Amino acid sequence: xxxMMMQPLMKPLRMVGDMSLAEFNGLLQKAxxxxxxxxxFQYSARLLVGSAAYLQPTAGTLLAxxxxxxxxxxxxxxxxxxxxxxxxxxxVIQNLPQSFKIADPVxxxxxxxxxxxxxxxxxxxxxxxxxxxxxxxxxxRAGTGTIQLGLKIFTFCNFMGVLYQxxxxxxxGLKEEKRDQLAKSWEAAVKHALLMIQTSHLSLLYQTHxxxxxxxxxxxxxxxCYSQIPFKPKAVADKDKDSKDAKPPSK
Numbered sequence: 001x002x003x004m005m006m007q008p009l010m011k012p013l014r015m016v017g018d019m020s021l022a023e024f025n026g027l028l029q030k031a032x033x034x035x036x037x038x039x040x041f042q043y044s045a046r047l048l049v050g051s052a053a054y055l056q057p058t059a060g061t062l063l064a065x066x067x068x069x070x071x072x073x074x075x076x077x078x079x080x081x082x083x084x085x086x087x088x089x090x091x092v093i094q095n096l097p098q099s100f101k102i103a104d105p106v107x108x109x110x111x112x113x114x115x116x117x118x119x120x121x122x123x124x125x126x127x128x129x130x131x132x133x134x135x136x137x138x139x140x141r142a143g144t145g146t147i148q149l150g151l152k153i154f155t156f157c158n159f160m161g162v163l164y165q166x167x168x169x170x171x172x173g174l175k176e177e178k179r180d181q182l183a184k185s186w187e188a189a190v191k192h193a194l195l196m197i198q199t200s201h202l203s204l205l206y207q208t209h210x211x212x213x214x215x216x217x218x219x220x221x222x223x224x225c226y227s228q229i230p231f232k233p234k235a236v237a238d239k240d241k242d243s244k245d246a247k248p249p250s251k
Contacts, residue, residue, distance in 0.1 A: 007183065008190040011222040012040075019229055026230035033228035035084060038077050039221040043198075045074035047214025054211070082129050089122040110164040117157035124150035151203035158199065161192035187223060194220045 019027070027033040048070040057063035096115050102108040128150055130136040132143030141149065168185045172178050194216040200206040201213045 008187045008223055009219055011226055012218055015222050015226045015229070018226075018231070020232075023229050023231060027225070027228055030228055030230075031084070033225065035081055036221050036225035036228060038081055040218055040225060042074055042077040042081070043214045043217025043221055045070040045077070045214075046210050046217060049074060050210025050212070050214055053209075082125065085122060085125060089119045092119050092122075106167060107164065110160050110167065114157055114160035114164060117153050117160065121150045121154040121157055124153060148203045151199045152205050155196055155199040155203060155205055158192040158195040162189055162196065165189035165192065191220050191223050 027037065049067055052063055052067035052070070055063060057067055092115050096112070096119075099108060099111040099115060102111060125147060127136065128143050128146035130143075131138055131141075131146055165185045165188045169182065169189065172182045172185065175182075197208060197216050198213050198220070201208050201210075
């Protein structure tokens with residue numbers, strides 16, 4: 001069980017070790033894959049910013065310049081990724097009616113709340129960006145304040161995700177035949193828990209530290225990125241390897 005819980009935390013190392021160059025190229029062909037890869041760099045930059053804060057670099061030093069560059073990368077990648085979130089709520093909205101078909105009433109409530117809050121987060125995020133662009137008036141909240149409100153909603157969304165996965169873990173128990181399903185639920189629960197730490201910090205709901213949030217972001221981004229890698233089935237890969245080994249040398 002402990003090993004299963006630790007596996008999501010090792011995802012960054014697994015992603016580097018398991019992925020071939022061809023599979024990496026396949027990852028880059030997918031919009032979602034590029035987004036999650038950019039998110040790894042975004043949170044790596046936040047880790048660097050947070051680590052530099054511990055050392056309190058003096059203005060003009062190499063570390064101060066590095067911290068400034070990392071902050072620029074972090075902010076610009078966050079902004080770029082925000083522009084690519086347009087209409088990402090539509091698939092969630094389309095899938096929402098399926099949640100009402102869940103037989104278990106507890107799972108139904110948790111799933112509906114998670115999806116509904118995700119939709120609210122995405123719409124609020126769009127409004128915040130339009131306020132930053134001065135297309136919408138600030139009102140009671142400026143663009144940044146609206147984005148932070150959306151992140152608070154996303155924190156609630158991930159809290160529902162943690163509860164939902166823990167419910168599934170309890171129902172599965174320690175059945176050996178459902179070990180793969182149990183591992184996926186643990187991974188999802190860990191991801192949602194780490195996302196709660198990230199979004200509560202970014203929304204100012206509960207701040208921890210940029211370095212810690214950066215590590216959490218790298219792990220969650222690696223989990224999402226790993227799922228987007230078009231891994232070649234092992235049987236096909238072995239067959240290709242055998243055929244290459246059997247191919248006679250060219251003259």
